[in-house]
Amino acid sequence: AATPSGATIEAWLDGLRGRLADDVRGAVADYIPELSRADADGLAICIATVDGQVYGVGDQAEPFTIQSVSKPFMYGYALREYGVDFTLGHVGVEPTGEAFNSIILDDVHNRPFNPMVNAGAIAVAELMKGATMAQRERNMRELFSQFAGRELSIDDSVYRSEHATGHRNRAIAYMMLNSGMIRRDPEDVLDLYFKQCAVSVTCRDLAVMAATLANDGANPLTGDKVLDPLAVRDVLTLMHSCGMYNYAGQWAYEVGVPAKSGVSGGVIAVIPGQLGIGVWSPRLDAHGNSVRGVEACKAVSSAFGLHVFNAR
Ligand code: GLN
Numbered sequence: 001a002a003t004p005s006g007a008t009i010e011a012w013l014d015g016l017r018g019r020l021a022d023d024v025r026g027a028v029a030d031y032i033p034e035l036s037r038a039d040a041d042g043l044a045i046c047i048a049t050v051d052g053q054v055y056g057v058g059d060q061a062e063p064f065t066i067q068s069v070s071k072p073f074m075y076g077y078a079l080r081e082y083g084v085d086f087t088l089g090h091v092g093v094e095p096t097g098e099a100f101n102s103i104i105l106d107d108v109h110n111r112p113f114n115p116m117v118n119a120g121a122i123a124v125a126e127l128m129k130g131a132t133m134a135q136r137e138r139n140m141r142e143l144f145s146q147f148a149g150r151e152l153s154i155d156d157s158v159y160r161s162e163h164a165t166g167h168r169n170r171a172i173a174y175m176m177l178n179s180g181m182i183r184r185d186p187e188d189v190l191d192l193y194f195k196q197c198a199v200s201v202t203c204r205d206l207a208v209m210a211a212t213l214a215n216d217g218a219n220p221l222t223g224d225k226v227l228d229p230l231a232v233r234d235v236l237t238l239m240h241s242c243g244m245y246n247y248a249g250q251w252a253y254e255v256g257v258p259a260k261s262g263v264s265g266g267v268i269a270v271i272p273g274q275l276g277i278g279v280w281s282p283r284l285d286a287h288g289n290s291v292r293g294v295e296a297c298k299a300v301s302s303a304f305g306l307h308v309f310n311a312r
Contacts, residue, residue, distance in 0.1 A: 004304070016057075021041075025283065034160075043059060043280070043281040045203070046277070046278045047207055061202050061204070062280070064200070065200055065262075067266065069262040070121075073235075079234055080231050091120040091124055092111045092120070095241050096113045098245075114242045126183070144199050147208070149208050166190065169194075170186070204278065214270045216232055239258035239260050244260075246287055247289055256306070257297070258272075265283065267280075
């Protein structure tokens with residue numbers, strides 16, 4: 001496959017990697033203590049196509065925890081298992097314009113605004129099926145493994161670190177218990193949420209997971225149909241309007257592709273019918289988005305003309 005300049009994809013991506021390596025703005029997240037151990041200079045960029053080609057440069061095999069990049073996949077699960085109407089009873093579809101960890105519910109329905117911020121994702125975590133905590137954890141891991149096309153596991157030290165310090169998320173869960181939005185024991189719901197955030201992935205995994213969304217919900221490597229196309233449409237819509245938190249509006253304007261970021265420095269972007277992009281680099285900007293992740297997606301979007309509203 002070739003790029004606009006005629007270079008191979010890998011050569012083009014490697015040029016981009018070299019340019020981004022000089023950008024040392026931002027800071028590694030440390031509010032979850034274990035995340036501060038990440039290699040601040042780490043950088044990987046991967047692209048997976050809907051016909052199953054995977055291209056990558058940099059620290060592609062370096063593991064990190066998925067964090068908020070888990071949120072669209074869990075939302076897709078809720079839509080698959082319960083349908084739209086039931087899911088809308090638990091979480092809305094409006095951008096918040098606020099930080100990812102804001103403690104707010106909409107005052108009409110007492111509902112979290114959307115599934116891409118913590119409150120909404122915690123409400124969605126309650127919907128994971130399974131009679132016991134162990135079964136829910138197994139089902140959650142299986143879901144992520146299907147999206148990635150390989151067996152994924154949980155990074156126990158990051159999970160424990162967030163479990164020990166995640167009091168703001170605890171406050172959000174108890175607030176939703178108070179308003180009737182959560183019905184299970186909040187500690188159980190938080191436990192699954194912290195485990196979902198601690199699923200260990202590589203940049204290559206992120207690209208394949210994004211490509212599964214680009215491919216109408218079928219994993220391009222395994223052929224596994226993980227979501228149906230209507231659920232994928234709803235997931236991508238929310239990634240487009242809410243995936244980059246309080247930077248989502250500017251992102252939609254400049255980059256123009258559905259995306260999701262997480263505090264460990266991962267970013268995914270989805271070009272429906274074409275490809276998934278995964279980027280990993282741990283230094284974050286003030287919104288909690290990877291500095292180099294944002295820059296990499298801007299560069300790919302503009303070089304390949306991927307903005308959804310580009311003139312044709
Ligand atoms: N586990 C993190 C938290 O709840 C996820 C947040 C994120 O990646 N933005 O704070």
